[in-house]
Amino acid sequence: MQDLIKLDLVDLGIAVALMAIAIALSAWEKLGLELNLAIATGRTILQLLVLGYVLDFIFALDDAWAVLAILTIMLTITAIVARNRISQKIPYVLPLVWGAILISTALTLVYTNLLIIQPERWYEPRYLIPLAGIMLGNAMNAAAIAGERLVSIINTSRLEIETHLSLGATPQQAVSQYRKEAIRAALIPTLNQMMLVGMVALPGITTGQLLAGVKPLDAVSYEILIIFMVAVANLLTTVLVTKGLYRQFFNSAAQLVR
Numbered sequence: 001m002q003d004l005i006k007l008d009l010v011d012l013g014i015a016v017a018l019m020a021i022a023i024a025l026s027a028w029e030k031l032g033l034e035l036n037l038a039i040a041t042g043r044t045i046l047q048l049l050v051l052g053y054v055l056d057f058i059f060a061l062d063d064a065w066a067v068l069a070i071l072t073i074m075l076t077i078t079a080i081v082a083r084n085r086i087s088q089k090i091p092y093v094l095p096l097v098w099g100a101i102l103i104s105t106a107l108t109l110v111y112t113n114l115l116i117i118q119p120e121r122w123y124e125p126r127y128l129i130p131l132a133g134i135m136l137g138n139a140m141n142a143a144a145i146a147g148e149r150l151v152s153i154i155n156t157s158r159l160e161i162e163t164h165l166s167l168g169a170t171p172q173q174a175v176s177q178y179r180k181e182a183i184r185a186a187l188i189p190t191l192n193q194m195m196l197v198g199m200v201a202l203p204g205i206t207t208g209q210l211l212a213g214v215k216p217l218d219a220v221s222y223e224i225l226i227i228f229m230v231a232v233a234n235l236l237t238t239v240l241v242t243k244g245l246y247r248q249f250f251n252s253a254a255q256l257v258r
Helices: 009-028 034-061 064-086 093-117 125-156 158-166 176-196 204-211 216-249
Strands: none
Touching: 009 034, 034 064, 034 125, 064 093, 064 125, 093 125, 093 216, 125 158, 125 176, 125 216, 176 216, 204 216
């Protein structure tokens, strides 16, 4: 296996020049994206450098509590971002999303660690942190899409929901179709990726492993595992989020209150 070609500061400076070209192109076309691109470039550099130093420290420390601490921080940030996209007005959305993503990610990781990867230590940072990070990012998007869609549909279908309730339907029955629509919408990106993976573009994980010198078949094997993990975690996350979220719209007397 060939050693990875390392990038020095000069190489990274030339890479930053790519964004300078993008900013110049935006100015040329008068798109008004120059400031956004500049801020995004700065944040990308800063955030990834911080991440690199933090992970370097965690990997060197090689401690279970340190791994769990960084995963908890990642989970909390993920839940906050998803909550902000869903709604900041509905109570208990943050703990709902936090718990849903925790359950879906933890169950999937336990299954994968115990039955598939089987590392010598369950908290092996080189496996646990990257896999958890991938699932957290995808679960965040799935939760945000499903939650936002469900809230939007309920708010625009109040009359129909109240009609179902007046005819004897339970809250769960009244919003059942809306939940299904929200979950399906959230899973469209995942399903599209699964349908086209390897045909249109190389996935990020596969590309990274190939650049690191991993054999193509080994890289593809891990990509298959990761995609399946993401699919299960996303589905479980959206089921839990939508189930908890619709209940926030009804009181103990099964009346629509929001």
